[in-house]
Amino acid sequence: MNSSKFIYTSRNILLASFLVAQIANAQQIKEIRFDGLVHISPEIAKEIINIEPGTSIKPAKISDSIKALYKQQYFKDIWVENKNGVLIYHVTEKPLIAKIDLKGYGSADKNEEALKESGIHKGDVYDNAKIKKIKHNITKKLESEGYYDSTIDIKNKELHKGSLKTDIIVNKGENVYIKDIRFNGTKKYHYADFAPYIANKKQQSFGWLLGRDDGKLKADQLAFDAMRIKEFYLKHGFLDVKVSKPFLKTHFDDYGATLTYNIKEGSQYRVGNVSIQSDSDVINTKTLQEKLKLVKGKIFNVEKLRKDITIIKKELSNKGYAFAKVIPDVKQDRHKHIASVKYVIHANHKVIVNNITIAGNYRTMDRVIRRELYLSEGEPFTQTDMQDSINALRRTGFFNDVKIIPTPVDRDHVNLLVKVDEASTGSIMGGLSYGSYDGFGINLGLSDKNFLGSGIETGIDLDTSEKTVRGSLHFYNPRVFDSTYSLGGNIYRRKFDYYDYNENSLGGSLKVGKKLGRHYHASLTYLYEDTELSNVSDSLKDTIYYQPGRVIKSSLIPALTFDNTDDYYLPRHGMTITGSFEYAGVGGDAKFTRTSLSAKYYYGFEDWLDYDLIFRLKGRVSVIGDQGNLPLNEKLYLGGMGSVRGYKYGTLSPRNDVGALIGAKKLAAASLEFSIPLVEAVQMRLLTFLDYGMTGDKSYDEIHRSSTGIGIEWAKSPLGVPLQISYAKALDDKEGDRTSKIEFSLGRRF
Numbered sequence: 001m002n003s004s005k006f007i008y009t010s011r012n013i014l015l016a017s018f019l020v021a022q023i024a025n026a027q028q029i030k031e032i033r034f035d036g037l038v039h040i041s042p043e044i045a046k047e048i049i050n051i052e053p054g055t056s057i058k059p060a061k062i063s064d065s066i067k068a069l070y071k072q073q074y075f076k077d078i079w080v081e082n083k084n085g086v087l088i089y090h091v092t093e094k095p096l097i098a099k100i101d102l103k104g105y106g107s108a109d110k111n112e113e114a115l116k117e118s119g120i121h122k123g124d125v126y127d128n129a130k131i132k133k134i135k136h137n138i139t140k141k142l143e144s145e146g147y148y149d150s151t152i153d154i155k156n157k158e159l160h161k162g163s164l165k166t167d168i169i170v171n172k173g174e175n176v177y178i179k180d181i182r183f184n185g186t187k188k189y190h191y192a193d194f195a196p197y198i199a200n201k202k203q204q205s206f207g208w209l210l211g212r213d214d215g216k217l218k219a220d221q222l223a224f225d226a227m228r229i230k231e232f233y234l235k236h237g238f239l240d241v242k243v244s245k246p247f248l249k250t251h252f253d254d255y256g257a258t259l260t261y262n263i264k265e266g267s268q269y270r271v272g273n274v275s276i277q278s279d280s281d282v283i284n285t286k287t288l289q290e291k292l293k294l295v296k297g298k299i300f301n302v303e304k305l306r307k308d309i310t311i312i313k314k315e316l317s318n319k320g321y322a323f324a325k326v327i328p329d330v331k332q333d334r335h336k337h338i339a340s341v342k343y344v345i346h347a348n349h350k351v352i353v354n355n356i357t358i359a360g361n362y363r364t365m366d367r368v369i370r371r372e373l374y375l376s377e378g379e380p381f382t383q384t385d386m387q388d389s390i391n392a393l394r395r396t397g398f399f400n401d402v403k404i405i406p407t408p409v410d411r412d413h414v415n416l417l418v419k420v421d422e423a424s425t426g427s428i429m430g431g432l433s434y435g436s437y438d439g440f441g442i443n444l445g446l447s448d449k450n451f452l453g454s455g456i457e458t459g460i461d462l463d464t465s466e467k468t469v470r471g472s473l474h475f476y477n478p479r480v481f482d483s484t485y486s487l488g489g490n491i492y493r494r495k496f497d498y499y500d501y502n503e504n505s506l507g508g509s510l511k512v513g514k515k516l517g518r519h520y521h522a523s524l525t526y527l528y529e530d531t532e533l534s535n536v537s538d539s540l541k542d543t544i545y546y547q548p549g550r551v552i553k554s555s556l557i558p559a560l561t562f563d564n565t566d567d568y569y570l571p572r573h574g575m576t577i578t579g580s581f582e583y584a585g586v587g588g589d590a591k592f593t594r595t596s597l598s599a600k601y602y603y604g605f606e607d608w609l610d611y612d613l614i615f616r617l618k619g620r621v622s623v624i625g626d627q628g629n630l631p632l633n634e635k636l637y638l639g640g641m642g643s644v645r646g647y648k649y650g651t652l653s654p655r656n657d658v659g660a661l662i663g664a665k666k667l668a669a670a671s672l673e674f675s676i677p678l679v680e681a682v683q684m685r686l687l688t689f690l691d692y693g694m695t696g697d698k699s700y701d702e703i704h705r706s707s708t709g710i711g712i713e714w715a716k717s718p719l720g721v722p723l724q725i726s727y728a729k730a731l732d733d734k735e736g737d738r739t740s741k742i743e744f745s746l747g748r749r750f
Helices: 013-023 042-049 059-071 108-118 128-144 219-235 285-289 302-317 366-370 383-395
Strands: 003-008 031-035 075-083 086-093 096-103 151-160 163-171 177-184 247-251 256-264 270-278 325-333 338-346 352-359 399-410 413-422 426-435 439-448 457-465 468-477 485-497 502-516 520-534 550-563 573-588 591-604 614-629 666-679 684-696 703-714 723-730 742-746
Touching (some): 059 075, 059 086, 096 108, 128 151, 219 256, 219 302, 270 285, 302 338, 302 383, 352 366, 383 399
Parallel strands (some): 031 086, 096 163, 352 413
Antiparallel strands (some): 003 075, 151 163, 247 256, 325 338, 457 468, 485 502, 520 550, 573 591, 591 614, 614 666, 666 684, 703 723, 723 742
């Protein structure tokens, strides 16, 4: 029997070629077989070798087929045997990774993320070269996080033939701590000036405390820190500054490090002439120049230069020139240290929206998204319309994030991709609450702000506490038949044990409204309420505001709202202003008027500070006019969440001769708030606040109180609604005031 072998391995190519040549006498291939295949089928293998039965046996052809198999990277050994014209390919496959685990790196989520970034996945072929690269990648990632001298061990366990369980075991090294940072060559600025902007900071004593710097090295941020230092100088007029790459010297005896930057500051420049040059008359350059941030004689600031470019581009975009170019031509006078700027405008062509595609809305209907867009096919594309569309979609509360991505089709047309990330708008709520007056309570509810993706809000809620029972059923359609009209209503039942009386109310309302332009909404509400007061203290029974038995309130409430905020749950820019006038006297027993004005202003400092600090200013004013029958429970009471925290709910009001609360006719309250990230992954934030309020029967300042405190706010809490807990301290409480420390709010927009 004629039998020959061909052996080809990556270690012995010449031997394989020599042995292949020994079968030249076998002229015809009768059959091709494979021995040892596990993960690749014989049919696929035959396609790879590209040899057919019936053809002549050619040593070069067989050598090429072996090389082709090796290129697939599935095999660690291949040899070929010829038995009377039957070619048998004997192969040994590399094992596949059936299961892979990363241990010792961090939490389960961090391990999973690191595995994805490392480049190894379940189902991959186990390859030593690849494993070596993965170990290198993880080591470098650990170094970027400040861990040095880490070791990576690989442990394999055969599950069954050709399959492995691979464990990547991380033994983290030591953290490197920055003991000192040196800035060679600096004259005007020093470490304290740069510290707020750089990621790598010097280790401070008690660095583990909140607000202190622990000094841990962030190696992946070193190059960016050099850029941040240069950016700092450019913002302060040092246009010729040079900042070297950072030099890190690590002492591995204690893993302390010294970081050094070499800096040539140069001279500080002031702004010279600022002008605008345009290749067309599409824009009034004189009017536009008045809006620019760079001002002659002031210290040159490269950030203001960028803002000027943004301002000019926005003005051009609002006229339809979305792809206009603005080139800043900066001329430096190095003797006088003056930098003059000429903004050169190339307007190009007007841009029309060609097509709008919506993506990411697995639940929300396309029409619900399109009705909020101020951009449409065939109309001019402008930056203002795009930003207003993004803000309008975010204000619905249906989405975590909204992006509109323009893609040029040609010089005159652009396609738009509206990409949304849907938020969870439905909630089945069950939880505990706490109020300074109500005590502990239970909250139950079933609601959906975007019912079946239609944009309609529905809900049923039940809240019970030591003093209160509230139940309601409500709905609200903000765009009836996708028009600018809205319709809503509710039915509710409320039992409230107040300090000097108990209130039992049953009521409902119907509200119709209309959207006016982009930011205004007008509405008219009809409210019907049947209320009875019981357990009224003797000191209040003689007051003119108490009426025994049931009191029917039938009122109309026109209102006008302005809202240009950029988000529903957690606004960072814009304001909301609402004015309303309630006229109680459309039938019923109650006869009074209530005029109210509330405003909220939001400003995010992230663009200025590179930190997500949010400032809020809130205020409200209410005035009640007695038209013949003003019920006791309709009067104004200050204190608690939403007015002056630190005082029990509704306890700041005028009192009668024996100290019973009789309510006020005038009320004003304001709050200053600062909000910073606490746990960014879940949008939990830390809040500080200062509250002030005043109230009275004849004038606003009969009673005035203030408070301050801290709190935690959670825009997307597990309950599906915003949650806020605050700890408040009354600043100017008087004898007899009822103060509180802990306040709890559920479902209130921040």
